[in-house]
Amino acid sequence: MLDIKNLNINLNTVYGDATAVRNLSFKLEKGKTLGIVGESGCGKSLTALAVMGLLPENSWSTGEIIFNNKNLLSLNEDKLCKIRGNSIGMIFQEPMTSLNPLHTIGKQIAEPMILHGKVTRSMIKKEVLNLLDMVGIPDPLKRISSFPHELSGGQRQRVMIAMALSCKPEILIADEPTTALDVTIQKQILDLIKDLIDEFGMSMILISHDLGVIANNVQEIIVMYGGVCVEKGYTKKLINNISHPYSQGLFSAIPTLEMQEDSEQRLKTIPGSVPEITEIPKGCTFQGRCEYVSDICVKNSPNSVKISEDHEAYCFNLDKLN
Amino acid sequence: MTNNETIVEAKSLSKFYRLPKESLFKKPEVIKAVNDVNFKIIKGKSFGVVGESGSGKSTLARCIMGLERPTAGEVKINSVDIFSLSANELRNMRKQFQMVFQDPFGSLNPRKKILSIIAEPLDVLEKVKKNDRRSRVIDTLKSVGLKETDIEKFPHEFSGGQRQRIAIARALITKPKIIVADEPVSALDVSVQAQVLNLLQDLQDSFGVTYILISHDLAVVKFVCDDVIVMNEGKIVESGSAKEIFTNPKHEYTKTLLEAVPRF
Ligand SMILES: Nc1ncnc2c1ncn2[C@@H]1O[C@H](COP(=O)(O)OP(=O)(O)OP(=O)(O)O)[C@@H](O)[C@H]1O
Numbered sequence: 001m002l003d004i005k006n007l008n009i010n011l012n013t014v015y016g017d018a019t020a021v022r023n024l025s026f027k028l029e030k031g032k033t034l035g036i037v038g039e040s041g042c043g044k045s046l047t048a049l050a051v052m053g054l055l056p057e058n059s060w061s062t063g064e065i066i067f068n069n070k071n072l073l074s075l076n077e078d079k080l081c082k083i084r085g086n087s088i089g090m091i092f093q094e095p096m097t098s099l100n101p102l103h104t105i106g107k108q109i110a111e112p113m114i115l116h117g118k119v120t121r122s123m124i125k126k127e128v129l130n131l132l133d134m135v136g137i138p139d140p141l142k143r144i145s146s147f148p149h150e151l152s153g154g155q156r157q158r159v160m161i162a163m164a165l166s167c168k169p170e171i172l173i174a175d176e177p178t179t180a181l182d183v184t185i186q187k188q189i190l191d192l193i194k195d196l197i198d199e200f201g202m203s204m205i206l207i208s209h210d211l212g213v214i215a216n217n218v219q220e221i222i223v224m225y226g227g228v229c230v231e232k233g234y235t236k237k238l239i240n241n242i243s244h245p246y247s248q249g250l251f252s253a254i255p256t257l258e259m260q261e262d263s264e265q266r267l268k269t270i271p272g273s274v275p276e277i278t279e280i281p282k283g284c285t286f287q288g289r290c291e292y293v294s295d296i297c298v299k300n301s302p303n304s305v306k307i308s309e310d311h312e313a314y315c316f317n318l319d320k321l322n
Numbered sequence: 323m324t325n326n327e328t329i330v331e332a333k334s335l336s337k338f339y340r341l342p343k344e345s346l347f348k349k350p351e352v353i354k355a356v357n358d359v360n361f362k363i364i365k366g367k368s369f370g371v372v373g374e375s376g377s378g379k380s381t382l383a384r385c386i387m388g389l390e391r392p393t394a395g396e397v398k399i400n401s402v403d404i405f406s407l408s409a410n411e412l413r414n415m416r417k418q419f420q421m422v423f424q425d426p427f428g429s430l431n432p433r434k435k436i437l438s439i440i441a442e443p444l445d446v447l448e449k450v451k452k453n454d455r456r457s458r459v460i461d462t463l464k465s466v467g468l469k470e471t472d473i474e475k476f477p478h479e480f481s482g483g484q485r486q487r488i489a490i491a492r493a494l495i496t497k498p499k500i501i502v503a504d505e506p507v508s509a510l511d512v513s514v515q516a517q518v519l520n521l522l523q524d525l526q527d528s529f530g531v532t533y534i535l536i537s538h539d540l541a542v543v544k545f546v547c548d549d550v551i552v553m554n555e556g557k558i559v560e561s562g563s564a565k566e567i568f569t570n571p572k573h574e575y576t577k578t579l580l581e582a583v584p585r586f
């Protein structure tokens with residue numbers, strides 16, 4: 001249903017042009033779920049914005065994003081508007097910037113449904129109340145005429161979620177949908193999304209840095225680093241055999257509730273930091289921080305190496321790793 | 323350096339909000355965002371606030387920071403009730419604390435470059451020379467995993483997690499005595515999160531900073547905090563040492579929270 005082929009996203013920055021996302025390809029079928037994880041700044045949100053046709057002005061992209069046999073990258077704004085919020089819904093990473101401070105939340109949730117002709121005027125209030133209730137806003141009737149600044153961080157995020165789900169999209173793109181939510185509400189929201197997937201065959205791209213959330217909610221995972229995919233696979237296979245050195249570092253940095261109580265304790269980190277997008281090196285993007293780095297990593301970009309059926313990693317040194 | 327000296331104290335603290343009226347003739351509905359809350363925070367320790375979304379955590383933080391006047395009760399910093407101070411005295415008092423806001427993008431001025439955004443508290447609170455100013459901004463930026471070259475950019479050129487780190491850098495630059503951090507690491511991927519949490523601990527070890535950390539991530543709170551309160555509907559339902567609360571939760575709500583943590 002969604003087929004992304006060799007997507008490149010280029011940005012014009014103060015330090016010159018840079019490629020923020022490079023040769024990214026993946027497929028998402030109806031009713032399926034895919035997770036994207038990776039370090040802050042690796043290109044996850046830009047990828048999502050590209051699918052929505054909402055890339056920033058200083059950017060341009062190449063490749064193809066095929067949705068229901070149309071290449072979204074070549075559609076004009078009018079056609080994109082019909083798809084955006086209707087067939088493809090998105091939960092944005094930053095609720096406060098995506099909500100209009102001057103309108104009540106009720107009005108904002110109603111807007112996409114009216115725009116895409118999903119409900120009649122007379123039913124609209126009932127539908128909005130229903131959505132508010134579904135995402136766990138207490139006392140929807142009292143809250144429907146609140147303004148965004150009158151809500152807590154997590155309540156705003158839930159208003160965004162209600163908006164994204166209102167038109168029952170075919171694909172939901174959820175960019176860090178539950179970061180501002182405590183675990184109990186997070187679970188409620190993720191269960192709600194699961195129901196929509198089961199009931200309407202909705203597909204989902206879930207972007208999160210919370211590996212627990214990803215592992216429990218998607219069928220397939222893409223790990224990105226420096227704008228490229230470094231590892232990809234079915235969730236169970238990938239989690240049970242984390243292969244790329246970056247993925248290994250990522251998964252060992254998680255604080256857990258089971259950790260020892262010890263005030264001297266430090267969390268593991270991956271030494272160094274992500275390269276600036278204008279300074280992403282030739283060859284493997286992770287070379288600067290990888291303990292297994294060798295000459296070839298600097299010269300060439302690694303190709304896909306099959307770890308097992310439906311699980312691949314992009315690394316020259318996989319044999320040294322295990 | 324600490325001998326259990328109280329630095330922040332909340333006494334019967336309450337903050338109520340009125341909701342927009344449904345009709346002109348109905349009595350306005352009131353939300354009890356913070357409802358009769360009491361606690362003490364020990365100097366040089368980390369104090370965690372956890373609880374469901376909407377339970378009053380951010381409201382509590384704004385009251386402690388003196389950004390909002392409570393409906394009732396007191397906030398004492400070093401035994402002084404901050405709401406009895408004059409505007410000027412309060413401003414002086416505020417020098418000692420900084421806040422990292424929950425919504426990083428909303429709190430960064432879109433028209434300013436990162437250099438002036440991060441230097442802002444320095445400009446307000448200390449008179450520093452231009453060169454020092456720049457090098458302190460760069461040092462702080464690096465400590466949160468960003469780069470020297472980033473100082474010339476604008477907020478919209480950063481990803482969500484990068485913006486959050488800018489907000490953290492701005493809070494750290496004046497080396498405040500108290501830092502109130504509202505979900506400071508929630509938008510960060512785990513490896514950067516680890517970097518920032520380690521940095522927070524280092525600052526505490528070297529400067530005796532007191533933290534008030536609001537987070538819905540229980541593992542993070544457990545890692546960072548000494549004492550914890552659990553809030554539900556504006557009230558504290560459980561309080562105690564982090565160790566106690568996480569290994570032996572008493573309140574039903576705390577138990578539910580601990581059970582809902584996703585694992586793999
Ligand atoms: N408008 C822009 N101009 C210049 N650079 C940009 C712009 N938008 C994003 N970038 C840069 O592109 C890179 C990828 O950004 P993106 O928002 O996709 O990251 P992300 O993976 O979503 O990170 P996070 O987890 O922190 O949200 C980052 O290094 C960011 O600084």
Ligand SMILES: Nc1ncnc2c1ncn2[C@@H]1O[C@H](COP(=O)(O)OP(=O)(O)OP(=O)(O)O)[C@@H](O)[C@H]1O
Pocket residue numbers: 149150151152153154155180181182339340341353354355373374375376377378379380381382424538
């Ligand atoms: N300015 C305001 N006007 C009216 N109600 C408000 C206002 N600010 C907060 N509230 C309400 O007060 C309650 C507590 O909000 P607060 O922001 O303190 O919650 P929180 O615990 O920080 O939640 P979250 O984890 O979602 O950020 C919520 O029900 C919220 O809607």
Ligand SMILES: [Mg+2]
Pocket residue numbers: 044045046093175481482483
């Ligand atoms: Mg992002």
Ligand SMILES: [Mg+2]
Pocket residue numbers: 152153154379380381424504
């Ligand atoms: Mg809050």
